[in-house]
Structures are given as structure tokens and as C-alpha cells.
Amino acid sequence: MHTQNIVILISGRGSNMQAIVETDIPGARIAAVLSNRTEAAGLAWAAERGIATDALDHRHFADRTAFDQAMMQKIDAYQPDLVVLAGFMRILTLEFCRHYQGRLINIHPSLLPAFTGLHTHERAIEAGCRIAGCTIHFVTPELDCGPIIAQGAVPVADNDSADDVAARVLKVEHQLFPRAVADFVAGRLKIKGNRVINAEHRAGTSELLA
Template structure:
């Protein structure tokens, strides 16, 4: 499967997926990494593994629609089977999301449906949750609301801060995301109108 990864920053999830591919775990290859920000660490990581990179700076576009339309064209030139959002910090237009429906994944640092949006770690602490974590989901037009493929949980300890929690959750992200990409690439999961179908069963 051909995969295009979209990033905005450090790219540690990208790194975990690259490693999953290089280890032969994921039956796919990353055909391009596209960043909406120049000079980010994730671009370097891709280049170090011989992966083509592209920067599409959103500040150079007049509107969200204009940016998304060019982004869509750029992605499509690689004919991807899967688009992976890995720390891509942009809200996407409905037209863009609909175009890649069923073949675009995102990772979110909370146990969805809890804590959609930003500052998830602090919000989980403020709510005195016993557990927190991350979720991989198919992207839908409503933010952080697509069908969930998998969760990874961490226990919240008494002395946890937003920073310590974020580190614990990120560690889980680096196993969960490659595992979910692997499921997609081996055609074990698919998005249906009822939800995610895994081996004939709805998740």
C-alpha cells in the first residue's frame, strides 16, 4: 500500500511508522511526507530514510479551501491508498475529508470520545480521570469524531503533570499508530456506514 503522511512538527509518530515498515511489520511504503510547516524535525526524519518530502506552507494561501485544494492535488499525485495524519495541526475542510473518506487516519491524544480538541492531558487531569490515553480513528468531517480503530490506555498517577502524562501517552501512540496502520495495510479493517469493520465484526 502506498502511504502519504502529513505532519506539522517533530514526527515521532511518523518515525514509529517508518520503523514498523522497515521491520517488515507493515505491508506498505511511505511515498511522501508533506508538512504544512517548513524546517520541522519530521521532514529530517523522512529524508534520513530516503523518503520524498514536500512543504506546503499554509500561510502562503488565502483561505483554508485554497490550501486544502492544493494539498489534495499534491497528495493525489502520489496515488496513495492511505493518508496518515501524524501530528498534522490543521483543521481540514469537509471537501478534503470527504475526498479521502475511508482512507485517512488520525491519532488523537485522548480516549475518544472524551476530550476532543486541544489540551487533552490537562483536561483529563482536571477531571481527576483514573486513566487517559490515545485513539486512532478514521477521519470524518466532525473534528476528532471519526470511527475509532483502537485505543491505548495509561494510568494517571497522583503526581502526574500535563507534561509527564503527555510523555506517557506519546509512548503508547508509538505502538498504537503502527499497529493500526498495519491493520489497514493488511486490509483487516475497513470503514463502513455502521463503523469500523474488523475481521467481519464491528469494532
């Protein structure tokens, strides 16, 4: 199997990045971990494990387009087969999304299409949802609306806080994200229209995991 280069983008501690790195994914090589925050804790974690790291502070750029263009140059230096957004807290430009079309995936802490954007767990609780979860999807220019690769659901109890739900969902994220990356590397994910078809019905199947 051809080894595929994976570049992971983070903005903080990168717990999903860590879950991917610590999973033995056949045919995958974590080429680099990059961030828009020089102080992101996940950079030190990756560097300690011999992974190339770099950061570009988005606050030092005139606008979103300038930052994205500079980040694309950083990413492309590693010849990525797949770019993984693992808690990368940036809204991406059309140019960025198109440049990595079909090889850019994200994880979002809700059961899309519900609760796009921020504060997902607070909004789920306020709406009276009895389940919450996460979604892994291909990235398109429309925020949090790309073809869905995988979803995992957890129950929401009567007295749960947003932090309670977040902790429960994060455990599911750590299970599903490495599997989705493995399915991409193995060529199991195919896009048909706006749907992802998974030949083995693994990461592409919604699951109640808690």
C-alpha cells in the same frame, strides 16, 4: 500482496511518523512525508532515509480551502492508498475529508469521544480522570469524531503533570499507530455504520498498555 502507498502528514518532529516508518509493515510503502510547516523537523528525518518530502506553508494561502486544495494536489501526486495524519495540526475542510473518505486516519491524544480538540492531557487531569490515552480513528468532517480504529489507555497518577501524561501516552501511540496502519494495509479494518470492525481484534481493541 499489492503494495500500498502511504502518505504521512506532519507538523513537527513527527515521532508517530517515525514509528510507522521504522516498523516493517508488509505491503506498505511510505511514498512521502508532507507538512504544513517548512521547518518541521520530521521532514529532515524522513529525507535522510530516502523518503520523498515536501511542505506547503499554510500561512501563505488565503484561506483553509485554498491550502487544502493545494495539499490535496501534493498528496495525490503519490497516488495514496492511505493518508496518515501523524500530528498534522490542521482542521481539515469538508472537501478534503470527503476526497480521502475511508483512507484517511488520525491519531488523537485522548480517549475519544472525551476531550476532542486541544490541551487534552491538561483537561483530563482537571477532570480528575484516572486514565488517559490515545485514539486512532478514521477522519470525518466532524472534528475528532470518526469511527474508532484503536485505543490505548494509561494510568494517571495523583501528582502527574500534563507533560508526564503526554510522555506516557506517546509511548502507547508509537505502539498502536503502526499496528493500525498494518491492519489497514492488510485489509483487516472494515467500517460498519460508525464502527470499525477488525477481523483479528487487534488494533481495534482498547488496551491498558502502561
